[in-house]
Amino acid sequence: MTTTRVPQEERTRVMRQRLMDATVELLVERGFGGTTTTLVSERAGVSRGAQLHHFPTKNDLVVAAVSHLTAIRGSDLEAAVARLPQGQGRTEAVVQMLGEHFASPVFTAALELWVAARTDPSLHEAVGPLEQRVGRETHRLTIELLGVDESQPGVRELVQATLDLVRGLGLANTLGDDARRRRRILTEWARTLDAALRTPEGDEA
Amino acid sequence: MTTTRVPQEERTRVMRQRLMDATVELLVERGFGGTTTTLVSERAGVSRGAQLHHFPTKNDLVVAAVSHLTAIRGSDLEAAVARLPQGQGRTEAVVQMLGEHFASPVFTAALELWVAARTDPSLHEAVGPLEQRVGRETHRLTIELLGVDESQPGVRELVQATLDLVRGLGLANTLGDDARRRRRILTEWARTLDAALRTPEGDEA
Numbered sequence: 001m002t003t004t005r006v007p008q009e010e011r012t013r014v015m016r017q018r019l020m021d022a023t024v025e026l027l028v029e030r031g032f033g034g035t036t037t038t039l040v041s042e043r044a045g046v047s048r049g050a051q052l053h054h055f056p057t058k059n060d061l062v063v064a065a066v067s068h069l070t071a072i073r074g075s076d077l078e079a080a081v082a083r084l085p086q087g088q089g090r091t092e093a094v095v096q097m098l099g100e101h102f103a104s105p106v107f108t109a110a111l112e113l114w115v116a117a118r119t120d121p122s123l124h125e126a127v128g129p130l131e132q133r134v135g136r137e138t139h140r141l142t143i144e145l146l147g148v149d150e151s152q153p154g155v156r157e158l159v160q161a162t163l164d165l166v167r168g169l170g171l172a173n174t175l176g177d178d179a180r181r182r183r184r185i186l187t188e189w190a191r192t193l194d195a196a197l198r199t200p201e202g203d204e205a
Numbered sequence: 206m207t208t209t210r211v212p213q214e215e216r217t218r219v220m221r222q223r224l225m226d227a228t229v230e231l232l233v234e235r236g237f238g239g240t241t242t243t244l245v246s247e248r249a250g251v252s253r254g255a256q257l258h259h260f261p262t263k264n265d266l267v268v269a270a271v272s273h274l275t276a277i278r279g280s281d282l283e284a285a286v287a288r289l290p291q292g293q294g295r296t297e298a299v300v301q302m303l304g305e306h307f308a309s310p311v312f313t314a315a316l317e318l319w320v321a322a323r324t325d326p327s328l329h330e331a332v333g334p335l336e337q338r339v340g341r342e343t344h345r346l347t348i349e350l351l352g353v354d355e356s357q358p359g360v361r362e363l364v365q366a367t368l369d370l371v372r373g374l375g376l377a378n379t380l381g382d383d384a385r386r387r388r389r390i391l392t393e394w395a396r397t398l399d400a401a402l403r404t405p406e407g408d409e410a
Contacts, residue, residue: 031324033238108323111376115320118313118379119236128380157393164390165366168373171316174323175333185369188362196397 016054016064018044023065024072027109032116037061063126066113070134073106077141084145091197092190094145095162098138099186102170103179111174138163148197158196165189221259221269223249228270229277232314237321242266268331271318275339278311282346289350296402297395299350300367304391307375308384316379343368353402363401370394 022043026035037058041051055061080097084090101107110131117127142159143150150156169182227248231240242263246256260266285302289295306312315336322332347364348355355361374387 029324031321033321034324111320114376114380115316116236116238119234119239124380131380154393154396157390158397160386161370161390161394164373164377165370166373167376168369168371171319171372171376172369175319175329175336181365185362185366188359189366191359192363192397192401196400 012054015044015046015050017068019046019051019055019061020065020068023061024069024106024109027062027065027112028105032062032112035062035112059120059122059126062113062116062123065109066127066130069106069110069113070130073101073110073134074137076104076106077101077138081141081145091146091194092187094142095166095186095190095193096183098142098162098166099169099182102166103173103182107170108174111171135163146193146197155197158193162189162193217259220249220251220255222273224251224256224260224266225270225273228266229274229311229314232267232270232317233310237267237317240267240317264325264327264331267318267321267328270314271332271335274311274315274318275335278306278315278339279342281309281311282306282343286346286350296351296399297392299347300371300391300395300398301388303347303367303371304374304387307371308378308387312375313379316376340368351398351402360402363398367394367398 019040022040023035026039026043030039035058037051037055038048040061041048044051051061055064080101084093084097113123113127114131117123139159142163146159148155148159150159166186169178169185172178173182224245227245228240231244231248235244240263242256242260243253245266246253249256256266260269285306289298289302318328318332319336322328344364347368351364353360353364355364371391374383374390377383378387
């Protein structure tokens with residue numbers, strides 16, 4: 001009997017993980033409104049009692065899933081970064097990678113939380129600071145990947161613009177597959193970004 | 206007795222208008238999930254019977270409100286366009302105007318519908334084509350305002366990138382007032398766009 005040999009702590013961790021994975025899946029499939037604690041416990045194969053013990057309310061569950069999502073987003077990005085080429089084509093590789101990242105199911109689940117948090121104060125309290133932290137980390141990573149100097153005028157704003165652009169493309173992708181259009185746009189943006197980051201401010205006017 | 210002199214057709218138009226205005230307001234204040242037909246009829250001051258006669262279901266109401274929103278979005282943009290300066294500073298004025306447009310309550314209501322439509326097939330059927338049409342019209346208007354030639358390589362993609370950027374900024378603005386950051390980013394974007402649109406493709410490499 002293997003089960004009895006698994007320490008309690010490990011079984012708790014696995015159960016919580018299954019509940020949060022199920023929550024993220026349901027957010028993607030059915031949206032925030034369609035995600036209920038009953039569906040989550042069914043999907044996770046966890047009893048209602050155990051679920052209620054770990055996450056007494058829907059918001060508890062969803063807030064835990066946000067943190068879980070944040071961790072997924074972080075490791076997704078790091079894995080993608082490891083595959084990037086060095087040298088020529090680097091800028092395009094970085095922006096295409098960011099574009100794909102913001103078009104993934106992880107972005108969709110985050111979008112559901114983000115929009116729900118707009119009109120739910122208790123959710124807002126948890127999602128707001130998390131999104132700020134993730135935003136700062138993504139910004140720092142992008143600066144590092146592009147190898148640019150943020151103390152130069154305009155550089156910080158162009159990096160922020162790149163991240164807001166991929167967020168907008170991510171949103172456009174939620175109503176239908178937008179991958180071809182996205183890739184064309186990001187190819188052109190990478191070219192423009194390379195030119196702008198090489199041109200000292202003022203010389204272009 | 207003025208009321209009895211108002212033609213039936215006009216009273217119907219006003220009632221429908223009030224129901225749709227109330228729907229848009231509630232989408233902004235409470236989100237898609239928090240918008241109920243009961244709240245709409247209370248807010249609009251229209252009897253439940255009359256409301257159900259015009260819009261039998263929540264989706265009927267919300268889909269009508271989407272078309273209504275589209276019309277509001279169109280006239281908002283046209284009014285903003287009329288205030289734009291000619292000549293120098295035009296590009297920045299255009300992108301800042303688009304930025305403000307996508308940070309308005311009208312964008313927020315559209316975002317609620319957009320996200321709800323992702324997981325609601327009947328809503329998706331109505332919202333998808335509308336968003337495509339609005340997207341095409343906004344694209345055409347932006348081309349015209351910037352006075353650029355879409356047949357030149359890269360121009361179409363940079364205009365699309367500008368619209369996806371302001372959509373991303375609009376989304377960022379829903380969790381808190383992001384106006385200062387947005388204006389800084391768009392100032393830099395306008396500068397970059399001016400430089401890129403004046404540089405023939407290939408010369409920049």
